[in-house]
Amino acid sequence: MKKNNLHLTLLVVCTLLISACSHRVLDFTLISSKNIDMTKSSTFIKGKSRVQGEDLVHWIICFPTGTVNIKEAVDRAIESTPGCVALLDGVIYTHFWYFPYIYGQESATIEGTPLIDPSLVMDTKEIPSYGKIELNKNGEVKKIEEIASDEYYALKNKFAKESQAKKFEHSKTVK
Numbered sequence: 001m002k003k004n005n006l007h008l009t010l011l012v013v014c015t016l017l018i019s020a021c022s023h024r025v026l027d028f029t030l031i032s033s034k035n036i037d038m039t040k041s042s043t044f045i046k047g048k049s050r051v052q053g054e055d056l057v058h059w060i061i062c063f064p065t066g067t068v069n070i071k072e073a074v075d076r077a078i079e080s081t082p083g084c085v086a087l088l089d090g091v092i093y094t095h096f097w098y099f100p101y102i103y104g105q106e107s108a109t110i111e112g113t114p115l116i117d118p119s120l121v122m123d124t125k126e127i128p129s130y131g132k133i134e135l136n137k138n139g140e141v142k143k144i145e146e147i148a149s150d151e152y153y154a155l156k157n158k159f160a161k162e163s164q165a166k167k168f169e170h171s172k173t174v175k
Helices: 002-017 038-043 072-081 147-173
Strands: 020-031 051-060 084-099 103-116 131-135 141-146
Touching: 020 103, 051 072, 051 084, 072 084, 072 103
Parallel strands: none
Antiparallel strands: 020 084, 051 103, 084 103, 131 141
């Protein structure tokens, strides 16, 4: 009987030592950490899938490596979708677990539907890693051409030398 009580006591102690908590902190309709131009709100689009952002802090021995910041979690969720300015219909959770005097984690997680400003969305598939972009007189993109990296760096050095030469010529004429 004493052996069974000892096993039960050890099981309860181990369970308590390796416990974790999770709390639902906030339900929200709209949240953002960015400046939003509300005059364009009629053009905003609701995203199709939910996004998630997290800020995580590690606990080593009994010392945290920082402080959990909900704003960081919001920023990460918003920045995960191109053109996103806010999150809709979401929830914020905090999570914590700790194995005493060894290791633990504390985190804030936000989940919501992105609110997208189409004027901020840029199709990154159109822009090559190295390329030449030709503009018209109004500053609008006329042509995008993909080039090799060595050609890119050759053009870059050429333009740098030309601008330095023009700067040197300009300074000679001013004096």
